[in-house]
Amino acid sequence: xxxxxxxxxxxxxxxxEIAYKLVRPQQKRFWQLRYIDPETGNLVQHSTERxxxxxxxxxxxxxxxxxxxxxxxxxxxxxxxRQRYEREHVNSLAAKSREGWKTAANTFQSMMNPQSVQEIxxxxxxxxATRLRESGRSAETTKTYLTRIRAALRWAASVDLIRDxxxxxxxxxxxxxxxxxxxxxxxxxxxxxDRLLAAAxxxxxxSADAWRRFLRGLWHSSLRLEELLDLxxxxxxxxxxxxxxxxxxxxxxxxxxxAHQDRVQPITPEFWALCCETHESERHGRVFPLPARKGPQxxxxxxxxxxxxxxxxxxxxxxxxxxxxxxxxxxxxxAFATRMGDVLTLAQLQDWMRHESPQTTANYYHLPTAMQxxxxxxxxxxxxxxxxxxxMGGDGLxxxxxxx
Numbered sequence: 001x002x003x004x005x006x007x008x009x010x011x012x013x014x015x016x017e018i019a020y021k022l023v024r025p026q027q028k029r030f031w032q033l034r035y036i037d038p039e040t041g042n043l044v045q046h047s048t049e050r051x052x053x054x055x056x057x058x059x060x061x062x063x064x065x066x067x068x069x070x071x072x073x074x075x076x077x078x079x080x081x082r083q084r085y086e087r088e089h090v091n092s093l094a095a096k097s098r099e100g101w102k103t104a105a106n107t108f109q110s111m112m113n114p115q116s117v118q119e120i121x122x123x124x125x126x127x128x129a130t131r132l133r134e135s136g137r138s139a140e141t142t143k144t145y146l147t148r149i150r151a152a153l154r155w156a157a158s159v160d161l162i163r164d165x166x167x168x169x170x171x172x173x174x175x176x177x178x179x180x181x182x183x184x185x186x187x188x189x190x191x192x193x194d195r196l197l198a199a200a201x202x203x204x205x206x207s208a209d210a211w212r213r214f215l216r217g218l219w220h221s222s223l224r225l226e227e228l229l230d231l232x233x234x235x236x237x238x239x240x241x242x243x244x245x246x247x248x249x250x251x252x253x254x255x256x257x258x259a260h261q262d263r264v265q266p267i268t269p270e271f272w273a274l275c276c277e278t279h280e281s282e283r284h285g286r287v288f289p290l291p292a293r294k295g296p297q298x299x300x301x302x303x304x305x306x307x308x309x310x311x312x313x314x315x316x317x318x319x320x321x322x323x324x325x326x327x328x329x330x331x332x333x334x335a336f337a338t339r340m341g342d343v344l345t346l347a348q349l350q351d352w353m354r355h356e357s358p359q360t361t362a363n364y365y366h367l368p369t370a371m372q373x374x375x376x377x378x379x380x381x382x383x384x385x386x387x388x389x390x391x392m393g394g395d396g397l398x399x400x401x402x403x404x
Contacts, residue, residue: 019035022034022056029051030048030051031048031050031051031053031056032047033048033059033060033064034046046063068160076117076118076162077116077117078116078117078119086102101148104144104149108128111128112124117156117162118162118166120153122168122169122170125146125170128145139173147172150167185318188316188330188335192316193215195316196310196311197212199313200212200215203313210289213274213277214228215307215310216274218331219335220270221268221332222265222333222340222354223332225303225304228288229297229298229299229300233278233283233286234284237253238252238253238255239252241287248267248275250265263354290303303328307331308326310326311326311327340352346358346362
């Protein structure tokens with residue numbers, strides 16, 4: 001034989017296959033079967049103990065069939081699967097996606113306690129969704145968790161840990177009819193910011209100054225919590241402060257931005273003044289450092305918990321229907337966009353907030369039309385000189401009829 005690789009004819013089983021080929025090395029007497037082990041990812045070589053090509057093909061086909069059957073019938077433990085999935089797939093995702101998977105997986109593990117990947121069935125997923133609803137999770141949160149679990153199981157099938165027909169089939173929860181697309185939480189106002197700043201020392205007495213500065217950073221910027229934590233003085237980081245033609249900006253690399261696009265983000269004079277409270281000789285590393293017990297900077301999840309605790313301590317409630325207190329989003333982006341709604345047009349505010357759709361800006365951040373109309377009517381009622389000074393009290397309608 002000439003030692004060239006032999007082409008293997010198509011097998012009758014189109015699914016659950018392991019890619020392999022037959023080779024005849026010059027120094028070997030028998031044809032060799034080479035394949036990638038689906039569990040380890042290593043290249044494996046196995047002798048067919050046949051010198052003829054046709055006989056070697058039959059031996060190889062029987063061997064691969066037995067190997068596939070053994071792998072697919074073997075129980076693959078949930079902890080082992082998580083380790084492999086996170087190592088081979090999740091670690092290549094953005095930080096927020098990695099954190100989202102771990103949250104969903106931890107919740108699924110605590111509620112359902114699966115022992116193996118094969119054990120996860122449509123029934124188990126349905127029970128998981130029910131327990132999420134019973135625990136008070138919203139439909140959107142439930143949908144997010146189910147989406148991440150389904151993606152993981154599809155990956156398991158793609159690497160032959162389970163068969164395609166073992167991927168659980170289930171329906172995603174739908175938004176309840178009539179559910180509002182408007183923001184349920186409201187932005188905070190200046191007086192409430194003062195209360196939050198005063199409460200910071202009660203929640204974090206040892207680092208109150210850093211937390212007060214961070215809260216002011218949220219208030220004066222349109223940055224998300226994780227973005228403000230990542231903001232750096234050092235050029236080339238995912239978010240860093242830069243000055244171009246005497247004007248300060250924030251440069252955002254795609255890996256540090258929600259929409260995965262390179263951006264140049266404008267900032268307000270108030271936010272720049274807050275940043276410049278740091279002496280020039282110390283302008284390196286994080287602009288708003290919040291050191292953690294382990295690591296140079298606190299994680300967004302941990303920082304969010306502290307801010308929520310400050311909101312509860314200050315008793316700043318932003319959603320009366322649920323009793324929820326101020327969060328980083330209420331203090332930062334939501335309050336900032338509401339104030340800027342009086343300065344910028346909706347299109348300009350959309351660009352500043354980096355929203356893909358103006359409807360997102362209008363629904364969740366921009367001053368709604370109903371509020372503008374109400375303010376105009378109430379200005380007349382109170383005799384605001386900018387409006388109609390005629391009071392609209394008990395006889396207002398009668399007076400209006402007389403003027404017709």
